[in-house]
Amino acid sequence: MFDKIKTLGELGEIAAAERAKGRKVVLAHGVFDILHVGHKRHLDIGKRHGDLLIVTLTTDRFVNKGPDRPVFAEKLRAEMVAALECVDYVGISPDPGAEHVLETIKPSYYLKGSEYADEEADVTGRIKTERLTVEKFGGEVLYTEDITFSSSNLSNRVMSLYPEETAAYLKDLRSRITVDDVKKEVAAVENKRCLVIGDTILDEYIYVEPLGKPAKENIIATKYRSREIFCGGAIATANLVGQVCASVDLVTLLGKSQSHEELIRANLNPNVNLVPFYREGGQTTVKSRLVDPAYVKKLIEVAYISDEALPAAEQATLNGWVEKNIANYDAVIVNDFGHGMIDDGLVDIVCRKSKFLAVNAQTNSANRGFNLITKYPRANFICIDEPEARLAAVERYAPIETVVREKLERLIDCHTFVITHGKLGSIVYTPQAGVKRIPALTGEAIDTIGAGDAFFALASPLLAAGSDPFLAAFIGNAVGAMKVRIVGQRHQITKPEILKYLSTLLK
Template sequence: CHGVFDLLHIGHIRYFEQARRLGDVLLVTLTADRFVDKGPQRPAFPEQLRAEAIASLAGVDYVAINEWPTAEETLRRLRPHFYVKGSEFKGVSSDRTGKIGREKQVADELGITLAFADDIVFSSSNLINRYLSTFSEEVDSYLQLLRRRYSLEDVLAVLDRMAALKILVIGDTIIDEYQYCEAIGKSSKDPTLALKYQSSDLFAGGVLAVANHVAHFARNLDLVTVIGGIDSQELFIRQHLQHNIAPTFFVQPQSPTTVKRRFVDGYSFNKLLEIYVMDDSGLGGEQQAALHELLEERLAGYDLVIAADFGHGAITPATRELLAERAPFLAVNTQANAGNRGFHTISKYRRAHYACIARHELDLEVRDRQGDLRRTMEGMRERLGCRAFTVTLGRSGCAVSAVGDRFVQVPSFSQKIVDRVGAGDAFFSVSAMAAALDVDIEILALIGSVAGSLAVETIGNKKAIDRQGMEKYITALIK
């Protein structure tokens, strides 16, 4: 037998008893903590405690913690007569992860009989959600209401539908550079913090990160962006794009590709200093004309155009007007950052079908920090002509306003925050696809919040949000 067995229950015990009756020796292997991908704060019990609990059962002869993500290699090495799974795995083809299918293939190759226990089924995830939740009372209350309104299948079906979307992603290329350092004290001659270099990382950020997120859900997409003629980083960029992205690069000849260099304390991951290497003057006349010619030719053929506008020159006023006029469904995010703050707001777009900005960006747009959130959002949505308008609220979650006086606020699910950089991009990427599918705004908000929660668990844009991770997280919340 093999599984996570996070919360040992009567269903597991009966499963082991049935498996034991098939042979003389019962060996149970556990998924190691590092391979458990069942959502936030999972596993609830570490691998050693899970192994100890199973080893205490009289019918189990041996227990081991698996060294691989699945049981495939374990089956090859042990070659048991029977490999037993629970009855919930009988529909091998319905396993969304594909793991059971691969294990069945190995079992067939080796002549191992794949058997299924047939008894009462309990869900560890459901039991943990009901009795061992690590969420706040606010989040638990929201999830209880959510489970009454939507089934797990309702939400996962939205992810399935994203695959068929024809998508263009356009915006600013940014290379995120992290320089990890140790603070060693004050400089002896100047009032300056002295740092000792430890290591560094480069990540594909900006529109590249957005495209990589989208590529895990849509089968194919096009990317249009601007890179510099000086230190273009084109090879690095191509190597760090998902295989199903078709990029078109326009070159700004006498400019560098934008790099945001952050000096980060290697212990706490606090950011100490940020340096921008960029030229935000935009493309020259000929290149700009070529970009517009390409857009005029292609825009009508997309189901969704995602504008990840960081205000660094890739999308000019004329390009914004063209997108607003020609895109069949335009999703826009305008980020306020140190390089554009006060000069770059969502009102630069005359029209958008979906817009997603942060609360501080909304406050900057309306020049009001104290205004009523719902009323302010409805006003902005009407000004832009949006079907849906989303504002991310950091630790407080997000809010969505939609046509028909619809409004929903969803709490944050984040419990482990490593780095907030890129979380808004992840939220926007996934929620834009949901908006293009015209799904209920509560599902849109849920899907976006899950993407943002996954994004803050990793450094910068080191890892894109993938379909399987989203499904596991959503399953853990709703099951």
Template sequence: MAQILQKKDIQVIKNLKAQGKKIVLCHGVFDLVHPGHILHFEEAKKMGDILVVSITAAKYVRKGPGRPYFDDEMRMKFLSEIACIDYVMLSDGYTVDDIIETVEPDLYVKGQEYAKPEDDITGKIGEEVALVRAHGGEVAYTTGQVFSSTRLINKALPSLPPEVKEYMEDFHFRYSMDEIKAFTEKIQDKKVLVLGDAIIDEYIYSRIQGLMSKDTGYSARFYEKEQYLGGALAIARHVASFCENVTLMTVVGNEDGVHSRILDEMSGNMRVKLTISNQFPTIVKTKYVEANPKRAELNKLFAVNNLPDPMCIDEETMQKFKDVLLEKIKGYDLVILCDFGHGLVDEEVQAIVEHHANFLALNCQTNSSNYGKNIITKYHRANAFTLDQKELGLAFSDYRKSEDELLLQLSEHLQSGGFLTRGSSGAECVEGGKIKRCPALTLQVKDTIGAGDAFFSVASLYAAVGAPYEVAQFMGNIAGALASNIVGNKEAVEKVNVLKYASTLLNV
């Protein structure tokens, strides 16, 4: 029986190494150990004297919501019962770097499917090899038959909702992971401009204590406050994970620290062009939330914003913004316009974008501050559009028509394909007069705020490089599922996580 070893007890390995023992390291998620893993471990053990097997801690596994299927304790326990393994360790990171630096193996052994760095979705294998060699070790690859824990789990265990499993069994016969990776590589070189309202999302974490003793309002206890970059800022961060050339253009107020904070938190490969207004404030949307004691999803209690009435940015600031936009817009392959209806996109900005964008991805949002006043049909042209069910209903206000009929009507109006997000019912896409559906890929959520923006960001990118809209919808749905498990816009949806989740789902 193998010993489960903590990093603080690594002297045990060092002593064996000092005795001349050759230390071999294998690493993975090992969510469901199968015959391929056993053969891999046995072949690795024959390459040295002591076999150490490490697993990625659950919170760092990037295979989508609900993975790993088995927790850290169960996965380590199972591995510890395999005769050829001597020590089992837990890696606290997205990569195996912490284990390599701690164990300093003489040999780091991977399966043959990792022998070609170009096939690695994470792009980290080359870095792992370099780190092993920097610590005096070498890398080898086993030659046994390749199995897949992910495929076994998808087929044998209730890891996917039935409608998702059925959808993926059909989808994977028409589209492969290699095709998706090819579209992803095309995205990388696109020059993208993100336009839209900048928003700061503020979360006040609290707990309802009851009613006020002398009034009818709620009484709540404050715990903490956090702020995240939202609106166009969040969309630009999602896009920058996929593209090397991203520019964000927006308007913000002159509040202390806002400008520097945005520049500090945006990706290093992004150009940020902020037009500063001395009159219009940076938009802050404050949400009072309460942790749910029985599930991960946050309860939304109340929301407040600082939007001025009317929502009009001063003329001087708008003219500066329009001048820069008109000068630069033609130089971008793709313009992603996120119109939140908070004053940035007036008729003139709309005209500039519609007339000069080479490829226009459009999202025109309805919210409580602009309800019924920011309708997507004010636009006359797009190359791809995204909206939700409520926004589609407001677009034509025709209760006699079905949702599909309205979606087709909007597609004809904008002369483009597009996407309809449907919350827990998934999404629909329209292309060439045909509608295709994709179910919600997960019903495990923490916070749905920002999920639609993540869908819009990623689906637009794939549509812009010529991917079938069904593929773009699938990738957007993945981004939305991942974003719904991130509180607010605390983190961007990362390309590697989207690809890993796509690989998981296609492995049916």
């Protein structure tokens, strides 16, 4: 069985030798996570159409079905598929798609399930590219028609991958909405034009190995290993908004002396337009963290930050641009980190003149107690975490539902609040429906930085387009769950990945 498992290069050589003999090679490519009778019949059909059946598997890192997937690691999946009598060879693809596999193996038939026959309905957008690649080498796509099961459906309903509360929530949600409903909600924001206003933050991760305490100092010594720097803050928010909206303008503040503008522009999505303003004599905020790479645990942070109020002339220029242009946007999304960019004048402009205003005002180590959401008298949507809500309401012990319903709503003219709760999920409040809790969709977090911003970035344009607040919050929760599995901004979450994960949850 194990001699069936080959590298992609070896599979290319085997396929070439078979073609030279005039034999037909059939290729099937996919995740094959929870092997079931639908997979078996699908592969049996493929074998009947050719002389050699090769199956290639998506490597673990590119299985875009959300947190906690795949259920089985790639070597175990390869072993299970290789155990099938109809399969001649198995390989693991190192790439996110099948194009390189197709170019290497050049099959006579490329096997796909009937659900992929409609190219327009393919959320990944890859099936058309794969078909064209197959046809380039004289092959064709073979769509199989037989009993259909879904590994995602089986894992959701049978294997109990989620905690009891989450499983019950998803079961109820599946009875009320479909994948097509979610696709329509996301499609509704495609033509929206959004303005993101907020601080740029560069997150530097310096990976170190803890060595211990020096004999003569009360410190922990570390050994340098490597370094990464990510574009976070409003940059990450704008990029994620740009995954679902046609056009995004980003108004942000950079330091004149150390702007890092080249790095920032290189990490922006093509449809995100940077509108930078500059702090004379200051630098762009960098938050540098020493990180233990074994568990991605942060040991200490050093902030390189200029967070005092902007000089009047610089602030007036920034505020003037926003006031002049704000009417051109369907939604204004404010990511307020409290680092000196947003003054009372800018708050007044966005509150008075936005067609739709979404606000996230963050409390962090640099501004604790000085950057409260209550400085915004009005908004259409507010998204903050529980400590931020309690600080703003000056309420330490009351249930968070009470804090929102009886305190925050009286302080701010806003009718949609989301309070994120980390591993406890989030709560959503509207006056009509009251408070509802959405449980967390993943129990394991690799890196929580930026998860709340990811939630906010997706929920905001959806609400601006008229989505139901609880459905928008579910989608935001899903994106937040995806984000906590990513170190920093090492990978940008894409729209196809979002739709794929939502589809997985609702099967």
